[in-house]
Amino acid sequence: MEGEEFEEGSILWKIMEVKWDEENMTMVVLYYDVQAVEDHGLNECDLDEDTEEGIQHREQYVEWSTLREVKGWLKTSQNRRK
Numbered sequence: 001m002e003g004e005e006f007e008e009g010s011i012l013w014k015i016m017e018v019k020w021d022e023e024n025m026t027m028v029v030l031y032y033d034v035q036a037v038e039d040h041g042l043n044e045c046d047l048d049e050d051t052e053e054g055i056q057h058r059e060q061y062v063e064w065s066t067l068r069e070v071k072g073w074l075k076t077s078q079n080r081r082k
Contacts, residue, residue: 005034006070006077016044018067027067037061 005014013031021028032047047062048054065073 001029001053001070001074004074006074007080008073008077011035013063013073014044015070016047016062021064024066027068028064030062030064031070032061032063 001018005012007013009069012034015029015031017030017060019028019030020026020052032044035079037043038049042061046054064080
C-alpha cells in the first residue's frame with residue numbers, strides 16, 4: 001500500500017505509511033498531496049519525521065485517515081482509471 005497513489009476530491013494523494021495508531025486504536029494511513037509538496041520544491045524525503053524540518057513539513061502536508069477509508073478511496077480511484 002505504501003507508495004500507492006489515489007485521487008480524492010480532484011487531488012492526487014500518495015500513501016507514505018500505514019501504522020497502528022494507539023490513540024485511536026486502529027490502523028491509519030498517512031498520505032500527502034503530491035502536487036502541493038512538489039509545488040513547494042519538496043519530495044517525500046523532506047517529510048521525514050527524523051528531522052525538525054521534516055516534522056514541520058509533515059505537519060503542514062501530511063494527512064491521515066483510517067485504513068478502511070483509504071482502501072475505499074483506492075478502489076474508487078482505480079475504478080475511475082479503467
